[in-house]
Amino acid sequence: MSKSQISCESEACNCHGSGCSHEHTERELKINLIRLVTAGFFVTLAVLTEYRIIPLTELEIPAALISLALTAYPILKEAALGLIKGAWNVCELAALALVAAVLIGEFTAAAEIAFILTIGEMVEDYLYARTQKDIHSLMLHVPTTANIIRNEEIIEIAVDDIKIGDRILIRPGERIPVDGEIQKGHSDVDESFRTGESLPIQKNPGDTVYSGSINLDGILVITAIKPANQSSYAKVVELVQKAGMRRPPSHPMIDTFAHYYTPLILVIAFGTAFVTNDIVRGITVLIVACPCALLLATPSAVLAAIGPAAKQGILIKSGSFLEMCKKITTIVFDKTGTLTSGEMNVTTIIPENGSTQEEVLIIASSAERSSPHPIARAILKEAKRTGIVLSGVGTGRHFPGKGAEDTWNGAPVLVGNRDFFKKNSIPVLESAKQDNIQKNMYETEVLVAKNGEYIGKILISDTLHTDTKKALASLRHLGYSQYAIITGDNKKAAQAIADELEIPESMTYSGLLPSDKEKFVADLQEKGERVCFVGDGTNDGPALIRADIGVGMGSRANTLALESSGVILMEQGLSSLPTFLKLGKKTSQTIKENISLALLLNCMLIGLAAGGLITPVIGAIGHQFATIIVLVNSIRLSYTFSGY
Structure with missing residues (x-):
């Protein structure tokens, strides 16, 4: 349009x-x-x-x-x-x-x-x-060309021709054409089109930058991690075009x-x-x-709300979601990337059965290399930090909420949680069953196996997002008092988050698969609850669709939330959730x-x-x-x- x-x-x-x-x-x-x-x-x-x-x-x-x-x-x-x-x-x-x-x-x-x-x-x-x-x-100044570095020469090509792995030069004042990772340079970046937040964000080598953002003051060289038609800006434009063709x-x-x-x-x-x-x-x-x-009573009010909301980074697909806000009785949160920052890091690698830390990390990163999940990205980031180079493209199978399987040097390998290992009949050493080795209360464990034998585990930490507590306090002030946490993570990590947010243990559920999350929402609805589900789009699609209001965290690099959510919060964290519900x-x-x-x-x-x-x-x-x-x-x- x-x-x-x-x-x-x-x-x-x-x-x-x-x-x-x-x-x-x-x-x-x-x-x-x-x-x-x-x-x-x-x-x-x-x-x-x-x-x-x-x-x-x-x-x-x-x-x-x-x-x-x-x-x-x-x-x-x-x-x-x-x-x-x-x-x-x-x-x-x-x-x-x-x-x-x-x-x-x-x-x-x-x-x-x-x-x-x-x-x-x-x-x-x-x-x-x-x-x-x-x-x-939100759609102004869509970039149409980009400067690509090939053979140490800078050439201008159409944005649609950019491929994954291309190196792109971004000068000050230019809009970033595709999602990418900074290879060289430091700069402040304006991501207000996504978040509604006008303050620039400092970006350094290794950080992810998103298409549509503006490079403010430094020269950046980024590597494209998505083609143009799958980048953040393209997803937002597509959503806006569809929303703009609908009258309430x-x-x-x-x-x-x-x-x-x-x-x-x-x-x-x-x-x-x-x-x-x-x-x-x-x-x-x-x-x-x-x-x-x-x-005109309803459509005029809905039109008056949707436009200003979009300017503040809240994209609302239908006026029916605005009207549903007053009926919500329970807000259900996914944990990773929603309540927590989603910027996970490997804290400890524990080898077993004669393996080494390097071997455990290589096998885990090989199996997880094509997964978009935050845990997989944390493993790959650690592999890159330690100098591990992975060749080729991952061909393993991923099981949402469980883990992944692949082949490494001709041997079958398995990476995932305890339930995944139990289902595949892989015994775990007694020493690995001791949770007291976990130093951080938000740590998640990832078990690794080769040739059907457990060889070690990786501990990955996450942190509560800086604005989560404030957002929940605002929600309570608005009259929303019943919350639940559902996650595919282990019970200890889930309960640690719940305790800090004062959410009762009876409303904290761990080890759930995507289908389990959807069933959890459906069970609440059968009891007469009106449910607002908030997730980051990774493994949350069924629950987002099932909920009376599905709210997706669109600021994450994974943009699945744009497809399955009725409302998308483009700003990082939950700070705009109370704003949407109040609106x-x-x-x-x-x-x-x-x-x-x-x-x-x-x-x-x-x-x-x-x-x-x-x-x-x-x-x-x-x-x-x-x-x-x-x-x-x-x-x-x-x-x-x-x-x-």
């Missing part, structure tokens, strides 16, 4: 859910604005002459007809298309009110109806375009309401005209009854306010119209007054979000 294209499913009466649709480009929006201003001039002239403020009564009808010619056609066209399809929804109701006003000679009222309905559409288009601008700000739905109750509303209003309008013997009253009922404000609660509150205001004002106007207390012109003004109140209330949400 190009930056200039704005696709929408809106109605001529600015009502969602009624079956009317338009396509608006920037050029068309400008033309529509000129058309609206011109129509506004003539309808104002018609109103002023009707009330004798301008004593040129002969201008009233011509001015009203000119305004109608500029604004009524889209409404009548969409209503006609709806009737052809057998629809009797609010667009048809608005068109009927407009035609009826013309038939009884209320040309000024008809012109005002069409004009104010068009204003409503333009206001909604502005709100939608504003959201699109916020979201597409209206509330389920309102969808049902709209189906029966038009026939009901027709009965009331004709009944009013029959009982009072005054057709003007019946038509006034039609004019005020179009429930545009009610149908969701506020959005639900705004929707409730919108619905209440719309229902109250609509019922009041219908009563006044049926009682003959307002004219068609005043009815049209009152109808759109209700719509504008709802839109303003929603727009207010987007501005208050900056204070979160």
